[in-house]
Amino acid sequence: MTTESPGRLTPDRRLAAEVLLRQFNRPGRVDHWLREGAERLDGPEARRSWARVYGVLRHRGHLGAVLRPYLRFPLEEQGVELQVALLLGSYDLLHMDTVPDRAAVDQGVELARFLGEGRKTGLVNAVLRRVSRDDKPVRLPDRDKSPLAWASTVASHPAWIVDEMAARVGGAETAQWCEVNNQEPPLTLCLRTPAPSGHDDLRGQLVGVPGEYVEDALVLTERPLGGVHALPGFEDGAFWVQDEAAQAVCRLLDLRPGMRVLDACAAPGGKTLAAAQKLGPRSLVVAVDVDEVRLRLLKESVDRVGFSNRVAIQRRDLLLEPWTTRSGDGGFEVVLLDAPCSGLGVIRRHPDIRWARTREDLGRYADRQVGLLESVAPAVVAGGTLVYAVCSFSRAENEEVVERFLASKAGRDFSIGTLKGCTPAIPESMVDGEFMRSYPHRHGADAFFAARLERDL
Structure with missing residues (x-):
């Protein structure tokens, strides 16, 4: 379980808030901003920042639906700073199992202060406490009966994108597609052939499985903690990162x-x-x-x-x-x-x-x-x-x-x-x-x- 000091905003949440605020104000390259900001964090803090930013972006629609009963106006009509504080706080409550509810609420309040919404800390505190207690359970669309509504609300995909998907594969597959989109994607390598000297057994050195469709593909089953650069063979050009498609x-x-x-x-x-x-x-x-x-x-x-x-x-x-x-x-x-x-x-x-x-x-x-x-x-x-x-x-x-x-x-x-x-x-x-x-x-x-x-x- 993560231990967090009350009354002090953690560095990983600070970076996550900065990146989300920047993205909501003017969309850009979230991954680049996270890499830049991660230079001032240690490894675990950087990974938590990535998890929070990508988690909020993957579940933004669902989080907004959960928050809606506790707000006078829909989340998207609130100020951007308040949106970021509430989204990060509710994401911690609903998706970060290692974070105690009390810490999630406390850090949500600190986020509001950090983002210049000091006068709304009471609102943030009250909303997040009610979310933690599930005071007003939200009735969400049933996946089997309303797959497109489920994909838009629960799987958090804008309705127009859901419509584009459904035009391709129909409702049931669209729900499945959106569900997969919210999962961690595989990291796939294309292996150089013939392998550079000293890397003939690269498949045995890396933790992965052969690609299903392309013989030079290797799908890693564990993400390297030090990034792809830390993998054996990288410096010697034994592979490059490339999705199997x-x-x-x-x-x-x-x-x-x-x-x-x-x-x-x-x-x-x-x-x-x-x-x-x-x-x-x-x-x-x-x-x-x-x-x-x-x-x-x-x-x-x-x-x-x-x-x-x-x-x-x-x-x-x-x-x-x-x-x-x-x-x-x-x-x-x-x-x-x-x-x-x-x-x-x-x-x-x-x-x-x-x-x-x-x-x-x-x-x-x-x-x-x-x-x-x-x-x-x-x-x-x-x-x-x-x-x-x-x-x-x-x-x-x-x-x-x-x-x-x-x-x-x-x-x-x-x-x-x-x-x-x-x-x-x-x-x-x-x-x-x-x-x-x-x-x-x-x-x-x-x-x-x-x-x-x-x-x-």
């Missing part, structure tokens, strides 16, 4: 040694590394991205894995500089566009996305995706392949983007290609007609969409 997308490239490959929007680089591994040492992958910081991370990964002679890195905004506009722009047998998207398919990893996105955002992302496809299309040689992928399941960013591109001037020489015959084969359970799709509740992997587009000879 993302590894499966690389199979659509159907690579052969000697091919020239363009990875547009390449950072942070998992698919670049996978392509370089498949092609071998005498081939070239050109990795392009607009973000200088992310490109530095990509270069670090390429150097660590030992693929510097296989990968050429280029900074470029493809919307401003379409391919063939620079001197020296050549053609490629394979082009991969893993396009920037809403990220709805990785809500399990980034629960902040569900509250940061709106339905209107989907159209804006789709316009950019079509623009990027039109920009890289000239890079594909006759008879070549353009693979379009996004970690989103919305029709606006999936089929509609493909349809819009094929109807455009840039896409008139392309058609949807078959997924049969790719080597290695696409996992059969991820094949959905002409496209590849993966789902967290079906595959234990992120929700990806991918299409293989072939250019006429």
Whole structure:
């Protein structure tokens, strides 16, 4: 049981409050803010901060429903500072079994003070005490009778996202999908083959199980306390972190040694590394991205894995500089566009996305995706392949983007290609007609969409 001093806000809650306040005011990269803040905490404190922030984001809707009977106005109509104090306090009461109720209430009051809501400490104290006693039990939707309402309220997914999910898989599966989204996601590695010297038995050194769909995947069954950098083989480039669905997308490239490959929007680089591994040492992958910081991370990964002679890195905004506009722009047998998207398919990893996105955002992302496809299309040689992928399941960013591109001037020489015959084969359970799709509740992997587009000879 955690021992906490009354009347003093713990450092982990302070960081959690700072990050949530920042996110609620102006959504950004929660994981980056937590890493920055964790530098001033010890290991256990940092892990508790992560747990609280991600826990509140995963259960925000349910916590709001539990708090509603004790508030004059709904939680979302309260000041942001008060919301953060009540959400963190109620999360401790309902989900942190190691925290005594008295400590959770006391720390909720201290949070209100820290966040500048000193005049509302009495309200926070009273509300959290009543939550701890369950004075007014909330009648929540029944999962079997009302799966969509359950997914929105109990599983805390905005109704518009639930509707998007239901359009794909129906009500019962949507509830299952949302439930999985609130669980800790697996940490999956892609193993370098052949393994670097001294790491032939890497699977035996790491605590994990082989991937179900991709032979180079290893799903860790225990998260490393020191992070992925502390794992054996990391410094020697024996693996990189990559979800199994993302590894499966690389199979659509159907690579052969000697091919020239363009990875547009390449950072942070998992698919670049996978392509370089498949092609071998005498081939070239050109990795392009607009973000200088992310490109530095990509270069670090390429150097660590030992693929510097296989990968050429280029900074470029493809919307401003379409391919063939620079001197020296050549053609490629394979082009991969893993396009920037809403990220709805990785809500399990980034629960902040569900509250940061709106339905209107989907159209804006789709316009950019079509623009990027039109920009890289000239890079594909006759008879070549353009693979379009996004970690989103919305029709606006999936089929509609493909349809819009094929109807455009840039896409008139392309058609949807078959997924049969790719080597290695696409996992059969991820094949959905002409496209590849993966789902967290079906595959234990992120929700990806991918299409293989072939250019006429």
